[in-house]
Amino acid sequence: MKKDKKNKPSKELPLGFVDRQEKELLVRDFIISNIKKVMIKYGFQYLETPSFEYSDSIGKFLPDKDRPDEGVFSFKDEKKWLSLRYDLTAPLARYVAKNYLEIAKPFKRYQLGTVWRNEKPGPGRFREFLQFDADFVGTKSLQADAELCVLISEILEKCGLNKKEYIIKISSRKITEDLFKKIKTDNNEQRLITLRALDKIDRLGWDEVKKLLGKGRKDKSGDFTKGANLSSKNIDLIEKELKKTTPETEDLKEILKIFKDYNFENFEFDPSVIRGLEYYTGPIFEVNLKFDVKNEKGKAIQFGSIGGGGRYDNLVNNFGNYDAPATGISIGLDRLVYALIQKKEFKIKQSRPIVICVFDKDSMQEYIRLQKILRDSEISAEIYPGESKLKKQMEYANKINAPAVILYGENEIKLGKPTIKNLKSGKEISISIKDIENEIKKII
Amino acid sequence: MKKDKKNKPSKELPLGFVDRQEKELLVRDFIISNIKKVMIKYGFQYLETPSFEYSDSIGKFLPDKDRPDEGVFSFKDEKKWLSLRYDLTAPLARYVAKNYLEIAKPFKRYQLGTVWRNEKPGPGRFREFLQFDADFVGTKSLQADAELCVLISEILEKCGLNKKEYIIKISSRKITEDLFKKIKTDNNEQRLITLRALDKIDRLGWDEVKKLLGKGRKDKSGDFTKGANLSSKNIDLIEKELKKTTPETEDLKEILKIFKDYNFENFEFDPSVIRGLEYYTGPIFEVNLKFDVKNEKGKAIQFGSIGGGGRYDNLVNNFGNYDAPATGISIGLDRLVYALIQKKEFKIKQSRPIVICVFDKDSMQEYIRLQKILRDSEISAEIYPGESKLKKQMEYANKINAPAVILYGENEIKLGKPTIKNLKSGKEISISIKDIENEIKKII
Numbered sequence: 047m048k049k050d051k052k053n054k055p056s057k058e059l060p061l062g063f064v065d066r067q068e069k070e071l072l073v074r075d076f077i078i079s080n081i082k083k084v085m086i087k088y089g090f091q092y093l094e095t096p097s098f099e100y101s102d103s104i105g106k107f108l109p110d111k112d113r114p115d116e117g118v119f120s121f122k123d124e125k126k127w128l129s130l131r132y133d134l135t136a137p138l139a140r141y142v143a144k145n146y147l148e149i150a151k152p153f154k155r156y157q158l159g160t161v162w163r164n165e166k167p168g169p170g171r172f173r174e175f176l177q178f179d180a181d182f183v184g185t186k187s188l189q190a191d192a193e194l195c196v197l198i199s200e201i202l203e204k205c206g207l208n209k210k211e212y213i214i215k216i217s218s219r220k221i222t223e224d225l226f227k228k229i230k231t232d233n234n235e236q237r238l239i240t241l242r243a244l245d246k247i248d249r250l251g252w253d254e255v256k257k258l259l260g261k262g263r264k265d266k267s268g269d270f271t272k273g274a275n276l277s278s279k280n281i282d283l284i285e286k287e288l289k290k291t292t293p294e295t296e297d298l299k300e301i302l303k304i305f306k307d308y309n310f311e312n313f314e315f316d317p318s319v320i321r322g323l324e325y326y327t328g329p330i331f332e333v334n335l336k337f338d339v340k341n342e343k344g345k346a347i348q349f350g351s352i353g354g355g356g357r358y359d360n361l362v363n364n365f366g367n368y369d370a371p372a373t374g375i376s377i378g379l380d381r382l383v384y385a386l387i388q389k390k391e392f393k394i395k396q397s398r399p400i401v402i403c404v405f406d407k408d409s410m411q412e413y414i415r416l417q418k419i420l421r422d423s424e425i426s427a428e429i430y431p432g433e434s435k436l437k438k439q440m441e442y443a444n445k446i447n448a449p450a451v452i453l454y455g456e457n458e459i460k461l462g463k464p465t466i467k468n469l470k471s472g473k474e475i476s477i478s479i480k481d482i483e484n485e486i487k488k489i490i
Numbered sequence: 491m492k493k494d495k496k497n498k499p500s501k502e503l504p505l506g507f508v509d510r511q512e513k514e515l516l517v518r519d520f521i522i523s524n525i526k527k528v529m530i531k532y533g534f535q536y537l538e539t540p541s542f543e544y545s546d547s548i549g550k551f552l553p554d555k556d557r558p559d560e561g562v563f564s565f566k567d568e569k570k571w572l573s574l575r576y577d578l579t580a581p582l583a584r585y586v587a588k589n590y591l592e593i594a595k596p597f598k599r600y601q602l603g604t605v606w607r608n609e610k611p612g613p614g615r616f617r618e619f620l621q622f623d624a625d626f627v628g629t630k631s632l633q634a635d636a637e638l639c640v641l642i643s644e645i646l647e648k649c650g651l652n653k654k655e656y657i658i659k660i661s662s663r664k665i666t667e668d669l670f671k672k673i674k675t676d677n678n679e680q681r682l683i684t685l686r687a688l689d690k691i692d693r694l695g696w697d698e699v700k701k702l703l704g705k706g707r708k709d710k711s712g713d714f715t716k717g718a719n720l721s722s723k724n725i726d727l728i729e730k731e732l733k734k735t736t737p738e739t740e741d742l743k744e745i746l747k748i749f750k751d752y753n754f755e756n757f758e759f760d761p762s763v764i765r766g767l768e769y770y771t772g773p774i775f776e777v778n779l780k781f782d783v784k785n786e787k788g789k790a791i792q793f794g795s796i797g798g799g800g801r802y803d804n805l806v807n808n809f810g811n812y813d814a815p816a817t818g819i820s821i822g823l824d825r826l827v828y829a830l831i832q833k834k835e836f837k838i839k840q841s842r843p844i845v846i847c848v849f850d851k852d853s854m855q856e857y858i859r860l861q862k863i864l865r866d867s868e869i870s871a872e873i874y875p876g877e878s879k880l881k882k883q884m885e886y887a888n889k890i891n892a893p894a895v896i897l898y899g900e901n902e903i904k905l906g907k908p909t910i911k912n913l914k915s916g917k918e919i920s921i922s923i924k925d926i927e928n929e930i931k932k933i934i
Contacts (some may be wrong), residue, residue: 054808054809054810055544055546055548055584055808056544056546056547056584056586057547057584057587057809057810058544059540059543059544059584059588059746060542060543060544060567060570060572061544063540063541063542064540065537065538065539065540065585065588065589066538067536067537068535068536068537071536071537071538072536075526082519083707083868086841086870087868087869087870087871088843088865088872089842089843089845089870089871089872089875090871091512091890092511092512092515092516093509093510093511093512093515094510094515095509096503096507096508096509096540096618097507097606097618098503098504098507098603098618099503099504100499100500100502100503100504101501102499102808103499103501104499109788119565120492121563121565121608123504128504137915140499140500140501140503141509142500142511142665144503145509150874150886150889150890151876152875152886153873154875159747160541160604162541164494164565173542174540174541174542181889182875183796184876185875185876185877186877187876187877189854189875190875195873196839202864212653234647262649270580299510301901303854304854304858307854308862310915330789332766348532364499365498365501365859366497366498366501379790393646397530398533399532399533401533402720409635410747410748410751411751414748414751414752418752421531421532422529425531426530426532426533427531428529428532428533428598429598429629429633430594430634431598431626431629431634431637432596432629432631433629440817442594442595442596445594446533466508
């Protein structure tokens with residue numbers, strides 16, 4: 047029966063992919079159920095687009111120009127290429143174009159879905175993650191942009207965060223547009239390098255970013271990154287503008303007014319928020335957590351944002367001449383789960399079953415009877431799911447963190463009195479069957 | 491601004507993939523929430539494996555030998571091939587092998603996940619679908635097999651089906667094994683052709699299947715399928731055995747006894763149930779709906795099973811020498827959703843928002859105030875999410891099936907009395923703000 051070891055398939059996962067355990071999944075379910083409640087309350091429609099799209103439907107407007115085509119998982123399908131979606135926005139744009147005549151406009155939809163990045167995986171960098179997106183399509187109203195911030199805030203608070211634990215940063219692409227006018231650059235590459243440099247303020251700080259705006263920067267490893275080659279006068283101008291604390295663009299002034307009407311105060315104007323996507327055309331938002339998050343080694347890390355979004359008035363238009371100005375927000379659910387699990391106060395109950403031990407297969411009817419009583423009361427319970435001796439059964443119950451085991455051997459069956467052993471306290475009690483539900487409820 | 495039309499990406503979806511709408515997704519959520527409740531009650535652990543596996547981890551035991559490698563979506567990743575999973579069983583086997591030492595055994599896990607088939611798509615044949623799987627790994631106990639049937643039955647009944655609307659068919663691979671002994675064939679190809687032929691009884695009937703067991707069969711299109719070349723004596727023997735109505739194998743006799751202890755009667759022994767997977771080693775089950783299901787043209791169709799499963803004692807062993815006999819069941823959720831939606835009695839409420847019309851952007855504060863009152867009472871409500879005239883706003887409200895609109899113009903604001911227009915009855919009433927919650931609740 048022993049096969050050649052070389053012929054065995056790998057037990058390992060490809061890099062960048064992980065198995066997710068119950069605790070994490072329960073927290074995720076909790077977040078998702080809150081998201082759904084809020085989305086219904088806010089009148090959004092629930093939509094799901096498939097994992098695959100024609101590559102040209104998403105490839106034509108890949109958000110980061112510096113991401114190669116290989117950033118996406120693609121297949122040749124008969125004659126055309128298919129790709130796994132890398133976000134939920136491109137498929138939304140395709141959906142709106144496809145169904146433009148039928149859908150009510152403005153169109154408000156939300157989606158929960160996995161996205162894939164065919165990137166080089168690293169520690170904590172996954173190639174598959176779950177996103178939540180909410181978008182308004184077909185409206186220029188800034189009420190929509192403002193409401194996205196309010197709804198994310200409501201979701202986070204429903205998930206147990208208080209106002210000190212998160213902040214919505216807002217800015218606008220109008221600010222950088224105005225800046226480019228002021229420094230008189232219409233060289234697209236220079237603008238792009240500038241945007242990318244500014245997107246790194248958070249991580250590198252102004253001193254290093256200024257190098258990237260100028261001649262370039264050598265990082266710790268000695269690698270040199272070409273700069274935007276702006277004059278020092280222009281760099282100073284940019285720094286001054288992006289350190290302002292009060293917005294001067296019309297879009298943000300109006301959003302601030304709407305925030306006031308909403309009594310929404312948990313935001314911060316931060317013109318240095320740029321976000322990587324090129325397609326933004328107006329207000330942009332970023333959702334940041336403010337409590338300490340640790341890495342797997344227990345060291346506090348700079349966690350960054352859990353998501354963000356902004357206005358993208360020209361994206362749907364890529365498919366044809368559609369009048370579909372839009373704004374949307376996207377949250378990385380796996381990152382949010384990772385952070386929430388670390389909050390001390392955050393507890394999700396994992397229901398582990400009461401284990402009914404098997405003494406004799408011929409008494410199965412009796413065990414099933416007890417199991418039915420418990421399950422009918424919505425108590426998680428199982429007959430030991432194997433055929434081992436009692437010692438092994440107890441080891442199993444301990445390993446799965448069962449709150450208790452029920453011992454119902456020959457003598458107990460004769461008396462009609464099962465024994466409940468509390469696995470935390472070690473205490474055993476003998477009770478009559480009619481009391482079993484109540485006794486177990488005391489333990490779980 | 492007008493681009494060349496040829497350069498526009500496609501608005502269409504690749505064949506075999508679909509967008510899913512709210513109604514369908516809400517039914518799916520309803521089923522999933524019932525599944526989760528039952529799985530907790532039965533003591534199963536919640537697990538999620540990723541979409542991708544190393545191709546050799548799943549390819550080495552693709553269930554259908556006649557499915558080519560191209561049946562799976564695969565990518566070359568640096569040096570190794572990755573594939574999107576085609577079911578949730580192969581990844582479970584990989585997971586158990588990878589974590590064999592840490593996990594409690596027996597291991598009971600459930601998973602909800604998308605699977606992909608890179609097959610030629612056709613009407614109603616999708617290349618991506620959502621599955622629910624529940625498995626026991628590490629036990630030979632037939633209590634496990636029996637419980638899978640009981641739990642699926644509980645899930646279906648929680649979803650609103652009565653006992654006449656579904657049936658669990660049971661059989662065992664031991665029956666076909668015994669048959670092969672009786673007809674003295676150990677030619678693997680002949681066995682395979684025989685199994686595949688028998689798997690078609692449901693669809694083709696005995697007369698046609700007998701041709702496939704003999705010389706072969708020409709179908710309506712004139713295509714000839716090679717038969718198993720069994721003698722007519724052996725074919726008669728098979729037919730007789732597979733028409734029996736009482737199981738004679740030990741495994742099924744024991745399962746029937748356990749069913750009795752469970753008071754579970756909604757099953758049917760049907761030895762002609764074969765199921766396509768080659769790796770089954772013992773009891774097999776199939777879940778069938780018994781109410782009429784129609785196709786998109788309204789014609790009643792032979793719907794077939796919504797899932798099934800069985801015992802597979804050697805699957806985990808493919809990864810090494812692991813003692814992990816197992817049994818599991820798999821349900822196709824999209825098919826179950828499709829069928830449930832067609833049941834007349836089955837109603838899922840889609841909450842559509844109350845639309846607060848916008849008369850004047852400067853009154854936004856007033857609209858937000860009304861919206862807050864409604865949302866605070868968990869009523870779905872939205873301020874019209876655009877910037878159109880009232881007529882367009884009313885059209886929008888009708889198109890999204892809003893139950894009512896709230897009209898709060900200059901005069902109404904002065905009086906502090908918004909007008910509620912019921913969009914079903916067409917009735918309008920003017921009420922004071924403090925009554926708004928109660929009035930709306932009467933409408934929705």
